[in-house]
Amino acid sequence: MGRRGVLRAAAGPAPVATPRDRTGVVRTVLRSPVGATSAVLLCLLVALAVFAPLLWGDRAAAIDTDALQQGPSPAHLLGTDQLGRDIFFRVLVATRLTIGLALLATVIGVAAGLVLGSAPSVLPRWAGRVVTSAVNIAVAFPGLLLALFFAVIFGTGTIGAVLAIAFAITPSFARLTQTLTASVAGRDFIAAARVCGVGRFRLLTRHVLPNIAEPLVINSTLAAGSALTAFAGLSFLGIGVQAPSYDWGRLLGEGLNRIYLSPAPALGPAVAVVVAGLAFNLFGEAAASAAGRRPQPVRRTPPAPESIVDDSGGGLLTVRNLRVTFPGGISPVRGVSFTVHEGEMIGVVGESGSGKSLTALAVSRLVEHPGEVTADRLEFDGRPLAATPDRELGTKLAMVFQDPMTSFNPTRRIGRQLAEVSEVHQGMSRRDALAKAVDRLRAVRIPEPERRAGQYPHEFSGGMRQRAMIAMGLMGEPRLVIADEPTTALDVTVQREVLRLLARIRAERTAGVLLISHDITVVAQTCDRVLVMYAGRIVEELPTAELFTAARHPYTTALLAAVPDLDTDRDAPLAVIPGRPPEPGEIGPGCPFAPRCPLAGDRCRTEEPELTAMADGHRVACWRSESELTLAATGGPR
Amino acid sequence: MSELRFDAVSVRYGHHLAVDDVSLTVPSGQVVGLVGESGSGKSTLAATAVGLVPATAGRVLVDGAENHLRKVQMVFQDPYSSLDPRMSIGGSIAEAMPRGTDRRAEVARLLELVNLDPGRATALPSRLSGGQRQRVALARALAGRPEVVIADEITSALDVSVQGAVLNLVRDLQRQLGLSMLFISHNLAVVRYVSDRIAVMKSGRIVEEGPAERVLAAPEHPYTRELLAAAPRRHTRLEAS
Numbered sequence: 043m044g045r046r047g048v049l050r051a052a053a054g055p056a057p058v059a060t061p062r063d064r065t066g067v068v069r070t071v072l073r074s075p076v077g078a079t080s081a082v083l084l085c086l087l088v089a090l091a092v093f094a095p096l097l098w099g100d101r102a103a104a105i106d107t108d109a110l111q112q113g114p115s116p117a118h119l120l121g122t123d124q125l126g127r128d129i130f131f132r133v134l135v136a137t138r139l140t141i142g143l144a145l146l147a148t149v150i151g152v153a154a155g156l157v158l159g160s161a162p163s164v165l166p167r168w169a170g171r172v173v174t175s176a177v178n179i180a181v182a183f184p185g186l187l188l189a190l191f192f193a194v195i196f197g198t199g200t201i202g203a204v205l206a207i208a209f210a211i212t213p214s215f216a217r218l219t220q221t222l223t224a225s226v227a228g229r230d231f232i233a234a235a236r237v238c239g240v241g242r243f244r245l246l247t248r249h250v251l252p253n254i255a256e257p258l259v260i261n262s263t264l265a266a267g268s269a270l271t272a273f274a275g276l277s278f279l280g281i282g283v284q285a286p287s288y289d290w291g292r293l294l295g296e297g298l299n300r301i302y303l304s305p306a307p308a309l310g311p312a313v314a315v316v317v318a319g320l321a322f323n324l325f326g327e328a329a330a331s332a333a334g335r336r337p338q339p340v341r342r343t344p345p346a347p348e349s350i351v352d353d354s355g356g357g358l359l360t361v362r363n364l365r366v367t368f369p370g371g372i373s374p375v376r377g378v379s380f381t382v383h384e385g386e387m388i389g390v391v392g393e394s395g396s397g398k399s400l401t402a403l404a405v406s407r408l409v410e411h412p413g414e415v416t417a418d419r420l421e422f423d424g425r426p427l428a429a430t431p432d433r434e435l436g437t438k439l440a441m442v443f444q445d446p447m448t449s450f451n452p453t454r455r456i457g458r459q460l461a462e463v464s465e466v467h468q469g470m471s472r473r474d475a476l477a478k479a480v481d482r483l484r485a486v487r488i489p490e491p492e493r494r495a496g497q498y499p500h501e502f503s504g505g506m507r508q509r510a511m512i513a514m515g516l517m518g519e520p521r522l523v524i525a526d527e528p529t530t531a532l533d534v535t536v537q538r539e540v541l542r543l544l545a546r547i548r549a550e551r552t553a554g555v556l557l558i559s560h561d562i563t564v565v566a567q568t569c570d571r572v573l574v575m576y577a578g579r580i581v582e583e584l585p586t587a588e589l590f591t592a593a594r595h596p597y598t599t600a601l602l603a604a605v606p607d608l609d610t611d612r613d614a615p616l617a618v619i620p621g622r623p624p625e626p627g628e629i630g631p632g633c634p635f636a637p638r639c640p641l642a643g644d645r646c647r648t649e650e651p652e653l654t655a656m657a658d659g660h661r662v663a664c665w666r667s668e669s670e671l672t673l674a675a676t677g678g679p680r
Numbered sequence: 681m682s683e684l685r686f687d688a689v690s691v692r693y694g695h696h697l698a699v700d701d702v703s704l705t706v707p708s709g710q711v712v713g714l715v716g717e718s719g720s721g722k723s724t725l726a727a728t729a730v731g732l733v734p735a736t737a738g739r740v741l742v743d744g745a746e747n748h749l750r751k752v753q754m755v756f757q758d759p760y761s762s763l764d765p766r767m768s769i770g771g772s773i774a775e776a777m778p779r780g781t782d783r784r785a786e787v788a789r790l791l792e793l794v795n796l797d798p799g800r801a802t803a804l805p806s807r808l809s810g811g812q813r814q815r816v817a818l819a820r821a822l823a824g825r826p827e828v829v830i831a832d833e834i835t836s837a838l839d840v841s842v843q844g845a846v847l848n849l850v851r852d853l854q855r856q857l858g859l860s861m862l863f864i865s866h867n868l869a870v871v872r873y874v875s876d877r878i879a880v881m882k883s884g885r886i887v888e889e890g891p892a893e894r895v896l897a898a899p900e901h902p903y904t905r906e907l908l909a910a911a912p913r914r915h916t917r918l919e920a921s
């Protein structure tokens with residue numbers, strides 16, 4: 043996590059969609075009713091803009107002195123104007139000019155915004171600052187006011203109005219570009235490209251802009267909607283399109299003069315403006331909400347058999363047949379059962395994607411919609427978890443997360459964020475809470491805790507952030523601490539401190555600890571029992587004391603062999619596990635480890651083994667017999 | 681190949697001295713492992729070598745010369761954020777190449793070198809696993825034909841099962857190409873496995889440096905001894921102090 047410490051200064055993590063999402067966005071938009079309707083409307087508008095002047099241009103221009111200022115009739119659906127021209131056809135024909143001018147203004151405005159917004163990243167630093175402050179000032183003015191201001195400067199007329207609206211859009215786009223650029227600029231791939239010698243301009247065009255294109259396009263669509271209505275406003279006021287040209291705003295203005303005689307000539311263009319403006323806005327909104335959502339994989343897996351488990355129960359945390367399911371039948375956690383007793387430290391190991399974190403989240407009631415948690419039993423401190431009030435859970439169960447950068451709010455001081463926990467859950471005063479926060483930071487060995495408490499998350503190195511996260515978990519009086527990869531990025535000395543800290547919490551408070559790690563040596567050092575997870579299930583459970591001697595599951599023994607330690611032979615290549623673990627959607631029938639397992643047989647590919655007791659406190663899910671496994675683990679090829 | 685030398689380098693962030701007068705040499709064709717506690721300034725030191733962070737004082741020299749753009753390349757910790765999600769992996773690798781290279785052939789050669797199918801050059805990073813991404817990052821670092829490679833915690837974001845494969849690859853490539861390498865890691869066992877020499881950093885300073893066997897067998901600085909004692913070993917248990 044240290045990478046974030048040095049190179050990622052102010053920019054907080056902003057949602058930058060991955061490319062896989064891009065086609066997904068279009069599809070999701072079209073699937074939502076609002077998105078589909080607005081898309082159809084937009085297509086219609088474009089078709090009108092292209093074809094209406096060709097088809098009806100003559101009829102819209104035809105002067106008929108016999109039918110001046112008529113009301114609606116079958117011959118003239120919206121009536122006629124003072125020269126007897128058909129208003130219905132004039133509205134249709136005006137689509138081209140109206141939409142065209144709105145889009146032109148948007149394109150100019152967005153382009154100017156892009157240039158201003160990205161200029162600071164290519165200009166020398168002082169020039170960049172000047173641009174940034176200018177944009178900040180301009181953003182403070184309401185857009186319409188800016189438009190009127192520019193309209194006065196550029197004078198009345200089409201060109202003036204286009205520029206006025208364009209420049210009214212510019213500041214907010216410049217600001218948006220700046221924010222998005224900053225969020226991308228902090229990522230490692232930008233640093234990597236710089237190290238490769240990629241110049242600033244190419245950095246901008248090849249790396250930054252493609253990664254912010256999606257939100258920019260969505261916002262441009264929204265801006266086009268506003269440009270359209272704003273333009274109609276200017277034309278309506280007489281400072282936009284000038285006769286003999288006409289757009290909807292102008293038609294609206296002409297119609298309004300005699301609205302008391304006949305409302306139709308004004309209503310027609312008004313409806314057109316509203317519908318078109320809505321179409322742009324709704325489409326933009328639908329796209330924005332689709333981009334914010336992750337596409338859901340759709341694949342069904344056959345429900346796997348459930349674990350049969352001894353029902354001793356009576357622990358601090360009792361979990362039986364826990365499953366976490368996402369729409370589409372994806373189950374990343376498939377029937378997990380274990381017990382954590384008071385004062386006990388349990389380790390969970392397994393590769394990424396094996397369901398460790400999701401199990402922890404389910405136990406903390408933090409699985410978010412649309413994930414669904416089911417279990418035969420899920421009890422914490424003698425009570426069903428579902429019946430424990432939030433407030434109580436907030437203090438009794440502490441969760442230390444994997445990624446401390448996203449767990450802290452980047453804009454607030456560390457000390458305050460810790461103190462808030464005690465203010466909210468224990469009703470402490472601000473001052474006491476802050477004092478406690480400093481104390482807890484000291485407890486996790488943050489040097490100069492008073493000074494560090496006043497710093498922001500980005501000023502901490504990765505390791506310190508992780509410790510601060512643990513300190514946050516200790517602000518309450520936890521009965522159970524769930525620590526998800528708390529030591530992944532730490533060096534050994536700090537790692538030892540953190541582990542000791544956890545060990546102390548469990549000893550002093552007889553709290554239970556559930557320690558999740560992909561590093562089996564970390565777990566081996568501290569825990570009483572180890573749960574080895576693979577593909578959403580526990581494949582082996584055994585006392586840590588026996589881990590290096592009695593582990594039997596082929597996956598566990600392979601994991602143990604793959605970790606270098608201080609006694610590893612430096613001249614031989616490290617042992618590796620071939621292949622990769624299956625994605626939750628790829629789990630078929632049979633043992634999920636079979637494709638990588640040296641002992642796999644026919645049965646392994648068709649039937650999934652249950653977790654069954656091999657010895658006291660030792661459970662293994664494997665079809666091979668104990669003697670076969672023992673032979674492979676001790677005498678077989680490593 | 682060439683020698684990388686930090687000559688009395690210091691880096692200051694405001695009042696905080698992140699790197700304090702560090703002199704360290706990575707001899708030609710050798711691997712120097714850099715270990716140290718979190719916040720000790722390892723990453724900051726690495727960043728000065730590739731120009732991401734300017735040194736407040738001191739110089740970074742490659743074969744005695746200060747201008748070494750592209751001669752030093754770096755592989756980052758997190759393969760999920762170090763590749764542009766919108767750029768094909770072939771594109772990312774090609775970008776690092778000097779002008780006038782036959783890009784397509786070179787991309788294929790490098791992918792082959794890091795044991796990836798050259799046919800995947802057009803794939804986006806999202807299609808690759810963490811270990812595969814880290815191989816791409818390695819290929820990109822090699823594309824610039826560097827004389828020195830800096831690896832900053834390149835295995836700590838990876839699963840143990842993948843970590844071994846990446847370490848094997850790094851070792852093979854280093855030997856095959858005779859690269860000089862600064863290998864940063866908080867994991868002493870990993871550093872021990874790849875390094876010829878080991879440097880230990882604490883509070884912005886190098887407190888001990890020497891041949892790997894010597895440092896591990898007869899550590900001189902108390903902090904090095906502490907590090908060794910704390911390193912996870914298979915058969916030691918940690919008790920609550």
Ligand SMILES: Nc1ncnc2c1ncn2[C@@H]1O[C@H](COP(=O)(O)OP(=O)(O)OP(=O)(O)O)[C@@H](O)[C@H]1O
Nearest residue numbers: 044047048503504505698718719720721722723724
């Ligand atoms: N942008 C910054 N502003 C202020 N201080 C910083 C900044 N970046 C890093 N630091 C400080 O510099 C020191 C060294 O940080 P660095 O990330 O180089 O350490 P590290 O050894 O790589 O740590 P880790 O093992 O956690 O990755 C830390 O004390 C950190 O707080």
Ligand code: SF4
Nearest residue numbers: 633636639646664665
């Ligand atoms: S059940 Fe078969 S495939 Fe699965 S771990 Fe056992 S031997 Fe290997």
Ligand SMILES: [Mg+2]
Nearest residue numbers: 044045722723
């Ligand atoms: Mg670091």
